[in-house]
Amino acid sequence: MRHLGFLAAGLATLISAGSALAADMPDPIMDEPVVEAVSDWNGFYAGIGIDVQNSTTIVEHLASFQAVVGANAQMDSFLLGVEGYGAARFSDITGWYYAFGVEGRAGVVISDAAVVYGALGVETVGSGTYYRTMGLGVEFMVADNTSVDLEYKRYEQVGGGWNGDAISAQLLWHFN
Numbered sequence: 001m002r003h004l005g006f007l008a009a010g011l012a013t014l015i016s017a018g019s020a021l022a023a024d025m026p027d028p029i030m031d032e033p034v035v036e037a038v039s040d041w042n043g044f045y046a047g048i049g050i051d052v053q054n055s056t057t058i059v060e061h062l063a064s065f066q067a068v069v070g071a072n073a074q075m076d077s078f079l080l081g082v083e084g085y086g087a088a089r090f091s092d093i094t095g096w097y098y099a100f101g102v103e104g105r106a107g108v109v110i111s112d113a114a115v116v117y118g119a120l121g122v123e124t125v126g127s128g129t130y131y132r133t134m135g136l137g138v139e140f141m142v143a144d145n146t147s148v149d150l151e152y153k154r155y156e157q158v159g160g161g162w163n164g165d166a167i168s169a170q171l172l173w174h175f176n
Contacts, residue, residue: 041074041115043176045147049085051168053155058162064089064099068170072105079115081105089125099125103133113141123155130158145174 046069053062070083087099103121110116119135137151149170156163 040174040176041072041079041109043174044071045069045172045174047149047170047172049149049168049170051087051153051166053089053164053166055162055164057164058093060091060093060162060164062089062091062164062166066168066170068172070105070172074109077109079105079107079109079117081107081117083119083121097126099123101131101133103135105137107137115139119151119153129161131155131162132158139172145176147172147174 046067049066049068051064051066053064055061064087066085066087068083068085070081072079072081082102082104084102085100087101088096089099090096101121101123103119105117105119107115107117116138117136119133119137121133121135123131123133125131133153133155135151135153137149139147139149141147149168149172151168151170153166153168154163155166
């Protein structure tokens with residue numbers, strides 16, 4: 001019986017020493033993984049695009065090919081930018097003509113690879129007619145320094161007249 005008492009006392013000592021040692025052990029040091037941004041929206045870009053327009057005032061359909069240049073500034077999750085473009089357009093009523101425009105963009109970076117934005121701008125066509133433009137878009141980074149921009153745009157002729165809607169797609173190369 002005496003051996004049983006020593007065995008119980010020894011077991012109790014071991015258990016209490018083990019828990020004391022575990023409590024005194026420092027927490028393991030674990031390095032946090034470094035998360036690098038997949039993309040950087042800052043800087044200049046250039047690209048090409050197409051769009052399809054539909055007039056809401058007359059029966060007219062248009063398609064255009066565009067050359068685009070722009071610049072972005074990213075501040076945390078906000079993005080500000082300016083974009084200029086030249087377009088060769090084909091109308092099923094008037095044939096080929098040229099248009100030039102500029103727009104300001106403001107958006108939110110929703111992930112390292114996606115931006116949602118709104119845009120306001122002005123466009124002029126070869127005849128000297130001006131249009132206000134308002135758009136909503138989403139841009140996706142599809143590879144290092146390459147993105148695809150999809151945008152809906154509303155056109156309203158300054159002083160009244162032709163109004164229309166457009167859907168565009170652009171392939172952009174970023175130089176940052």
